Amino acid sequence: MTHFVLVAGAWLGAWAWDEVAAELRAAGDEAHPLTLSGLAEKRDLPAGQRTHVQDVVDEVERLDLREVVLVGHSYSGLPVGQAAERIGDRLRRVVYVDASVPFDGESFLSGWPSDHVRASMAEHHGFWPPLDADGADGQELTDEQIARICSGGTPHPGATLTEPAELKGSAGDLPSTYVKCLLDGDVPPPAVAELLTGENWELVEMNTGHWPMFSRPRELAAVLRASASVR
Template sequence: MKTTSAWVGAIVGTAILISGTTGCTQSDDKNTVKIKSQNQNGVSYTNANTISGLAANTNKEDPLTFVLVHGSWADANFWSNTAAELKKQGHTVYVPEYAGHGTLYNPSVKHEDIVKSVVDYITSKKLKNFVLVGHSFGGTVIQKVAEQVPDRINRLVFFDAFVPLDGQSLSDQLPPELQKVFGQLAEASGNGTITMPFTFFREGFVNTASESLAKSIYKNAKPEPATPLVQKLDLKKFYGLNIPKSYLFLTSDTVTPQGDKYGFHPAQSSHLGQFRLILGEGDHMTTAYEQPGYLAQKLYQAARK
């Protein structure tokens, strides 16, 4: 939790703004809850209160625009089912492919090429007032995209995503031994890519999937360009941005070892300072294929105002 100060910084920033006003409205008479209590100092639970009636309205959907950024060993198809569900719920959805991946496959792509792809996509389509979602490695992509087009973005959603601190790489978020193995795999590949052993993928990335689904997802994963995973990122600007942030964590995700030190939540999430936590069931990749409607709901909870 090295970044508690960033978190508090965010609070203080807002706090000063508010405490500098003439006060708050909560103590106004008209906002005071009037209760008819059965007892002098008690509350009658049979009387309605002014808030309870609101619960019925909470499922009213607020149409949003989503830009979905996939992670490593994946391409834009990763989002197909989830995007369809979001659209069905009335949202507008954009799923950019980015340099080095999918139809743009290129083993020697760099992190800045990937970021440029997404920024170009956003600017060429004149997208604004959208929620930018990054999955896994995509967390590092949306950090850098946000630095370039901050005013277009309403909220950043990190979904089981890496959140390097300033000067760090994605690889720096992993246990040292795993960093070493990825380095060895990249070297052995001859072209700077990493192909995960199936067993590691099956147990770590799609642990809740059937074997057949696991194999299908694996079969579609191209060797991942290693350079963007080890590049140290200048994130000074990102950590100064004032964009609201959410972290969606699916609790069976074991891509990083769970727990305080390496877990997506709370280790990676805590880098964000103040953020909205949304928890769900699922693992790193299975949920997007098997339960896209559920994932869409969770993304909406993370994305809404």
């Protein structure tokens, strides 16, 4: 039995995985959606990048999970990728769903034009405001799904976006799948493309937008299960 620990991206909590988790469980696997500190039902907890890494590690150890597939969507690829290094032989695979990948010393806001995010956080007391409907346009989402993402989103703790990742090795050292959602750009970022040339990484493409847990939950669950079988 595979244990999937599912971590959604910025603004979102465990609730974002409801449909994917149901598909995984129906297929006989275990799904453990996780809300990170400072978000959703944990919105009152202080959080930085290292807090989020520890959230993931603590969940794996609290449940004493083995054969773990850590799944990080978007922002959450950063804490998931760091946690993967720390859980040792409990790890089966990392799956990055249209996600950021950690590089030692670099933050979520490193390496892309993010001045608008920093300005927004400065205007909102150190938090990144939730997505608005325009930000989800063109991503194969229904109006209902967009409303769900926007209304359910929580202001995202800014320290998690600015604190650098801490890795002893490289994300390329771990068995990993990168899921590229083609409506959000048809190629992975250059640094990820470099990792994909290594023997430990594989690329899977989905013809959908940046939030496949909403737009294609059944297909995403199938991708996750297939990734778990890669050796």
